[in-house]
Amino acid sequence: MMKLERSGFFRRRVVEPVLQLLRMGATPQRLAWSIAMGVVIGINPLLGSTTVLALAFASVFRLNVVASQLGNHLVYPLELLLLPVFLRVGIAVFHSPGLPLEREALFHAVKRHPWDTTRLLWRWEWHALIVWLVFAVVVAPLLQMVLRPVLEHMLAKLHAEPTMEK
Incomplete structure (x- = not known):
């Protein structure tokens, strides 16, 4: 059993x-993909959409919803930290007009x-989403490749543990 x-x-x-x-029988590969996709979807720049998107993606691709x-x-927390990054990269890549992130300038506009x-x-948001999508296509498989051996190791340790009977 696990040490307390x-x-x-x-x-x-x-x-x-x-x-x-x-x-419960989930495979390390399926869990790795499930967690990786949850992480990548969790940092998308469309605030308030991550739970529904992760649920829909997991359902469509038969991933583990819990993972x-x-x-x-x-x-x-990373979603909030990366939002301005995705916005700024989108502005730079698509040569959009700059962001008035100062409160007074935004209220005036x-x-x-x-x-x-x-x-x-909306243009900034779409550009940020495109940047995020490119980021996601690269990061999700890399994250899955990192998570899979970790989960396989966890499964091996789980099978190696002696089970305690009540």
């Missing part, structure tokens, strides 16, 4: 759920030209 000394937050919230999935949601929710500002915000 190592019952930190990461172990309780990440390792134990993954071990439970492995115990994809675990990966998705683990990277939530919304008051004076609401329709133009809305169109510009």
Whole structure:
């Protein structure tokens, strides 16, 4: 059985759920893809969409929903940190007009030209989504290749553990 000394937050919230999935028969490869896709979807620049997108993606591609949601929710802080990065890279790649990220400038633009500002915000969002999509296509397989051996090792350790009978 697992040692109780190592019952930190990461172990309780990440390792134990993954071990439970492995115990229930999920394969390391399927779990690796599920977690990788959850992580990649979890950092997309369309705020508020990650849970539904991860759920839909897992359902369509028959991935493990629990593992994809675990990966998705683990990277939530990264989504907020990477949003300005995706926006700025999208602006640079597509040569869009610059972002008025200062509060006063943004409020002024919304008051004076609401329709133009809305169109510009949507353009930035689409460009950020395209940048994220390219990023996702590269990162998801790499993340899966890193996670698979880790999960295989966890499964081997799980099978090597003596089971305690009640």
